[in-house]
Amino acid sequence: MASTSTTAPGTPAADTAVPPGPAISLEGVFKSFRSGSGTVHAVDGVDLGVERGEFFSLLGPSGCGKTTTMRMIAGFEEPTAGVVRLNGRDVTGVPANRRDVNMVFQSYALFPHMSVADNVAFGLRRRRVAKDEIRRRVGEMLELVELGHRAGHRPSRLSGGQQQRVALARALVNRPAALLLDEPLGALDLKLRQTMQVELKRIQREVGITFVYVTHDQGEALTMSDRIAVMNNGRVEQLGTPAQVYERPATRFVADFIGTGNLVRGTVRGESGGVWRVEVGDGATALLAELPAALASQGSGAVGSEVDLIVRPEKIRLGTEAPGDGVSAVPGTVAETVYTGAATHYQVDIGGGGTVTVHLQNSSDSALAADRGDRVWLSWPARHSAALPA
Amino acid sequence: MSAALDTGDRAQAVPARPPGRARRRTDWGRWYTWAVLAWLFAPIAFMVVFSFNDPAGRHNITWQGFTLHWYANAFAYPDLNEAMFNSVTIALLTMVVAGVLGTLLGLALGRFGFRGKQLTNLVMFAAISAPEVVLGAALLSTFLMLNVTTGYWTTVVAHVMFCVSFVAITVRARVITLDPSLEEAARDLGAGPWTTFRLVTLPMLFPAVMAGGLLAFALSIDDYIITTFVSGDVNTFPLWIWGATRVGIPPQVNVMGTLLFAVGLTMAVINVVAARRRA
Numbered sequence: 001m002a003s004t005s006t007t008a009p010g011t012p013a014a015d016t017a018v019p020p021g022p023a024i025s026l027e028g029v030f031k032s033f034r035s036g037s038g039t040v041h042a043v044d045g046v047d048l049g050v051e052r053g054e055f056f057s058l059l060g061p062s063g064c065g066k067t068t069t070m071r072m073i074a075g076f077e078e079p080t081a082g083v084v085r086l087n088g089r090d091v092t093g094v095p096a097n098r099r100d101v102n103m104v105f106q107s108y109a110l111f112p113h114m115s116v117a118d119n120v121a122f123g124l125r126r127r128r129v130a131k132d133e134i135r136r137r138v139g140e141m142l143e144l145v146e147l148g149h150r151a152g153h154r155p156s157r158l159s160g161g162q163q164q165r166v167a168l169a170r171a172l173v174n175r176p177a178a179l180l181l182d183e184p185l186g187a188l189d190l191k192l193r194q195t196m197q198v199e200l201k202r203i204q205r206e207v208g209i210t211f212v213y214v215t216h217d218q219g220e221a222l223t224m225s226d227r228i229a230v231m232n233n234g235r236v237e238q239l240g241t242p243a244q245v246y247e248r249p250a251t252r253f254v255a256d257f258i259g260t261g262n263l264v265r266g267t268v269r270g271e272s273g274g275v276w277r278v279e280v281g282d283g284a285t286a287l288l289a290e291l292p293a294a295l296a297s298q299g300s301g302a303v304g305s306e307v308d309l310i311v312r313p314e315k316i317r318l319g320t321e322a323p324g325d326g327v328s329a330v331p332g333t334v335a336e337t338v339y340t341g342a343a344t345h346y347q348v349d350i351g352g353g354g355t356v357t358v359h360l361q362n363s364s365d366s367a368l369a370a371d372r373g374d375r376v377w378l379s380w381p382a383r384h385s386a387a388l389p390a
Numbered sequence: 391m392s393a394a395l396d397t398g399d400r401a402q403a404v405p406a407r408p409p410g411r412a413r414r415r416t417d418w419g420r421w422y423t424w425a426v427l428a429w430l431f432a433p434i435a436f437m438v439v440f441s442f443n444d445p446a447g448r449h450n451i452t453w454q455g456f457t458l459h460w461y462a463n464a465f466a467y468p469d470l471n472e473a474m475f476n477s478v479t480i481a482l483l484t485m486v487v488a489g490v491l492g493t494l495l496g497l498a499l500g501r502f503g504f505r506g507k508q509l510t511n512l513v514m515f516a517a518i519s520a521p522e523v524v525l526g527a528a529l530l531s532t533f534l535m536l537n538v539t540t541g542y543w544t545t546v547v548a549h550v551m552f553c554v555s556f557v558a559i560t561v562r563a564r565v566i567t568l569d570p571s572l573e574e575a576a577r578d579l580g581a582g583p584w585t586t587f588r589l590v591t592l593p594m595l596f597p598a599v600m601a602g603g604l605l606a607f608a609l610s611i612d613d614y615i616i617t618t619f620v621s622g623d624v625n626t627f628p629l630w631i632w633g634a635t636r637v638g639i640p641p642q643v644n645v646m647g648t649l650l651f652a653v654g655l656t657m658a659v660i661n662v663v664a665a666r667r668r669a
Contacts, residue, residue: 109575126580
């Protein structure tokens, strides 16, 4: 995360010398819109750096400011305050047509009155690239997205997935410093979306261009990204790798927005061998490897504090008998079971007002088939617990 | 006996249809549609047919016999020729000027929010809905007040004035349905504002601009009421016909009307075909 450049030593220099540092950086960026009576703070103080060659996602619910953030990088919006840098250069106030980034629009925004090849050549023609080179690069790019045979067609003759790939080719052919993608898979059906996720990742690896990907789909962000910035109410709630964001959510919002987060209120009771004991439900003990930063600094003074434990539903094992030592062991009653095909979801009432969701794979060797009302034991290792200050 | 069996067989073969009856039910919707079309096109058909008539007297209203005489002598009346020439050139000028102004107006109204937008909409609506007599009288008094001699150019100004709203409304409707990210995509790919307009916005708007322009042409060339107020001593085709009705309309009027209709029809067909090919 801290590496300054992903360019390997000895890599032939590009046409222009690229300074070290992040490909894109936002420094104290704010954006407010006047709307009717009041002012809306769409982006409320965002600082982030996108490394060169990285697949970076801006993830959040609609209205969280992710699209506005992207539009400020593209140059369609100017920040109310703060600085946008591309390759270290301050581009705040530079219009979109003079920024070395290209965008893939949610609606694809293909020019309907031009052929596929003319769409892809549009950016190169604006930069007055030689005709031969345009023809060569457009051809190569259409091959990359497997649409060489459709070059002469109008976009309206293409399927949704093909249009999507044309939009991608039209942006990538310019070899921008970064490619911005605004929910590019939103209009596709589930099957195609999954294929395109893999495809996008492959293309990104092949061209090695920095991708900034805006999405509200956490699955998409987790699948494709090198790093994710989870946004809410115009702020970045957490910035980290998919695993960090998923396993160690930094805020309640992140825990809830990414995957299914079980949030269980508990009280810290003590520590032994680097593992903290947390009392949850009706006097059961859950284990926690790492206290939240605010409490960890207090050492043993943390005993007695309340925390919110976060456990992912698929990390929990379900048993009919009490598990051995060394794992969290919480008894409860099955309140609901939901069969989803590959897995079964159990809602377990653990007493004290807490409910925990458990996902179990429906593999052939899973012996347990708990029904509503059954008494069960929940267990998970300490490393699968995360905690937030209550 | 055998008839009963037949019916039974048929009912079996096509079970959904009760035997006999449904087939003869009149499709009133279809007849009504044709009736309306006939009613709309009857005058035009009359005009075309009577351009080939060989009338006995001054009045070309009863069919006497087929002739191409009037087509051969279409331009026998110098006054009529001049009136026709005026009408066509005024209509072309109106089409171009109202087309450009209306396009810009429609673009502004469809794309941007600005002070006076509602007022502009209101004025446009007023220009369309106000009775022509009122517009004509108002224009005439304006020209008189400004001490402008009425004639050819005042007619052009008046026609542009009442046609511009039609173009603007046609273009605005198209602008509203345009995906704004198309222009952003052009900007994103390095096109400046003017290049974006030239290469993306205008081609996308072109069907609406064309439709608006043709509408302006059609409205201008047959305008009578406003033109009578502002044309001074310049004659136009509709004015000439109106003058001629008192002494009998010569078949040349039908000929010119037919030719005009043919040109309009051709342009409309071209526009439709081109729009379909673009889509």
